[in-house]
Amino acid sequence: MSKLNVPRRSLMIGGAALALAPAAAFATSSPDIGKPAPQFSAVDSNGKTWSLADLKGKVVVLETTNHDCPYVGKHYTSNNMQDQQREAAAKGVVWLTVASSAKGEQGHVTAQQANELTRSRNAAPAAVLLDPESKVARAYGATVTPHMYIIDANGILVYKGGIDSIPSSNVADIPKATQYVRVALGQVQAGQQVADSSTRAYGCTLKYPKTST
Secondary structure, eight states: OOOOOOOGGGEEETTEESSSOOGGGGSOOOOOTTSBOOOOEEEBTTSOEEETGGGTTSOEEEEEEOTTOHHHHHHHHTSHHHHHHHHHHHTTOEEEEEEOOOTTSTTOOOHHHHHHHHHHTTOOOSEEEEOTTOHHHHHTTOOEESOEEEEOTTSBEEEEEOSSSOOSSOGGGGGGSOOHHHHHHHHHHTTOOOSSOBOOOEEEEOOOOOOOO
16 A cells, blocks of 8 residues: 555545545535435446446445545555455445546556555455546545445445444554444345444545536
8 A cells, every 4th residue: 555645635534624625525415325326337447347237136335445545544454344345245245446536636546556456455345446537426425435335235225424433544443443334234134224324434535536617
C-alpha cells in the first residue's frame, strides 16, 4: 500500500467532512433501505462486465475502496476485509469491491493496479469494479471509503453504512467493534431482518470527478 499523507479535507466521519468541499456534494441521495437497490453495470479489472440484474438470486455486497485511505488500510492490513470477503464467498455471497476514485485523484487505479493490489493484499472479492466516473458510487450515494452496502437475493437494499461500529483508523479497535457487515450478512442468510440496517459510514471522502463550472 502506498503511504501517503491524507489531507484533513479528505477525511469524513459519519458523512460530516472536517473541511470544505467534500466529495459527498457530488453524490446523489442515498437509496432507501427496504427498496430495490439501484441498478448498475460496470467492468471489472479483468474486463468482465457485471450488472446487478445478472446477480438476482444472489446476495451482493458492495465495498467502496481507496487503497491510500488509512481507514481502508485499517481493514486490509489487519485482514479484516479479506476475512469477511472469504466468509461471504463461502456462503455464496457476491462481494464486489468498487474503485470509484476519479482519474487523477487519490485511490484511482488502472485494471493492472487493481489486480496487483488484490494479489499483494491477498484480497478475495468476486471482482474489483472499475468506476472512475463514479457512476456506481453516485447511484448508491456513497460518501466515503469504505462505504458498505448489502443487497439481498431479491435485489432489495438491506444494509448501508460502515463496516463496523468504531470510526477510527486504528487496527486495535477492530476486535472491540461490532462488525456490522458480518452481522448483517448472517441475519440475511438466516432469513431475518437486518437489525442495524443503516449505520454511520466513516472513512476518507470518496474522490468523485470534479464538475465543470
